[in-house]
Amino acid sequence: MTLPDLELDIHLTDADLAAALRSDARTGLTATPKHLPPKYFYDARGSELFEEITRLHEYYPTRAEREILAERAGAIARRTGAKTLIELGSGSSEKTRLLLDALREHGTLASFTPLDVSAAALRGALSDLRREYPDLHLQGIVADFVHSLDVLPEAGTRLVAFLGGTIGNFTPAERAPFLAALRARLSPGEFLLLGADLVKSPAVLIPAYDDESGVTAEFNRNVLHVLNRELGAHFDPALFAHVARWDAANEWIEMRLRALVPMTVRIDALDLTVSFAEGEELRTEVSAKFRREGLTAELAAAGFAVRDWWTDAAGRFALTLATAV
Structure with missing residues (x-):
């Protein structure tokens, strides 16, 4: 049986995605507090890690x-x-x-x-x-x-x-x-x-975003790998700790990356240098x-x-x- 060609309508190009990343990175990394949209987790490696997360016993959704x-x-x-x-x-x-x-x-x-x-x-x-x-x-x-x-x-x-x-x-x-x-x-x-x-209960929620095997931590740090590859950034992901926190007032989980040491990071494609104090956090996801x-x-x-x-x-x-x- 011969099947028809796939029908794919393109309304978002690689150039559009690159421009959005540059804009979001500049906005988020120069804000106080710093933040990035969670969509940038999902390059090929990030998607693989998320599939692994969905199979973890802690991750129920x-x-x-x-x-x-x-x-x-x-x-x-x-x-x-x-x-x-x-x-x-x-x-x-x-x-x-x-x-x-x-x-x-x-x-x-x-x-x-x-x-x-x-x-x-x-x-x-x-x-x-x-x-x-x-x-x-x-x-x-x-x-x-x-x-x-x-x-x-x-x-x-x-x-x-x-x-x-x-x-x-x-x-x-x-x-x-x-x-x-x-x-x-x-x-x-x-x-x-x-x-x-x-x-x-936070006793159920927090482990779903901070599993014992560290897969979610690697997933969270993957956004820094994306910035390094796509924007010529110079992050060392190993210098950031994964943080998952329950915000009871807003009733959401926040994922953050916490700088373990003070540092400055150059982002070549943005002609930008950003500073992190020791303990400063970059919010990478809200999950209400x-x-x-x-x-x-x-x-x-x-x-x-x-x-x-x-x-x-x-x-x-x-x-x-x-x-x-």
């Missing part, structure tokens, strides 16, 4: 979300009757196959559109999916979903999946405009399936945790009505099915 999808995918298919499934920040689309199978069995699914910043990741995922779902129209979109929701296809009743708890990487001030912009791209009655990690009432209110403010709320058996993670109203 991936297993918990898969548990919910395995149990509820059929109900999601029946509730939505979606013709088009769109996934934001799709990566390998591994868990999404549970939705694809359920929607295909329900008889409504005609197309799947994964959206990701990595063209290489999309090509790999689409190549695998094309073999598994030869009759499904597959259209990958290379874009940053934070800024490019206008590129989402308009084809039949749509279900937008935003999984993995990635919504937690937004601060509240960032979540509100993002959710509102997503609602603006959907017609009334179309659907959002949102994965969100829940507030729980949610409560049902709070997330429901945030969705309502953006124009979504929650139709279903499901958790894993241990109550650690939630999938929310909401409709645009």
Whole structure:
């Protein structure tokens, strides 16, 4: 059987990514306190490390979300009757196959559109999916979903999946405009399936971001390797300690890199030198945790009505099915 060529729409080029990295690095490394967006963890090595993290016994979110999808995918298919499934920040689309199978069995699914910043990741995922779902129209979109929701296809009743708890990487001030912009791209009655990690004991949360084997620490320091390679920076990652901290007031985990010694670091591509005091921290990720009432209110403010709320058996993670109203 001859399968069609992969359809990949490019709305984000390597030059765009390089320009964004330069801008974000300059802004974040000259701020007080210093910070970097978590998206720069995910070069090829970072993606490998994150896949390893998802298999660690301390890291529950991936297993918990898969548990919910395995149990509820059929109900999601029946509730939505979606013709088009769109996934934001799709990566390998591994868990999404549970939705694809359920929607295909329900008889409504005609197309799947994964959206990701990595063209290489999309090509790999689409190549695998094309073999598994030869009759499904597959259209990958290379874009940053934070800024490019206008590129989402308009084809039949749509279900937008935003999984993995990635919504937690937004601060509240960032979540509100993002959710509102997503609602603006959907017609009334179309659907959002949102994965969100829940507030729980720091005794469970902190080990998920600071595992005994040190994989998350290596993942965190990988952002410095990215800066060294892409911007000609001169960081020594070994001089930074991995820090994972629960912020009870904001109900989020913060990942940081703490300078072990005072240092100055040259970043050649930015013609910039930055200084770190001993003990100074660079924030690399916020991972917000949610409560049902709070997330429901945030969705309502953006124009979504929650139709279903499901958790894993241990109550650690939630999938929310909401409709645009």
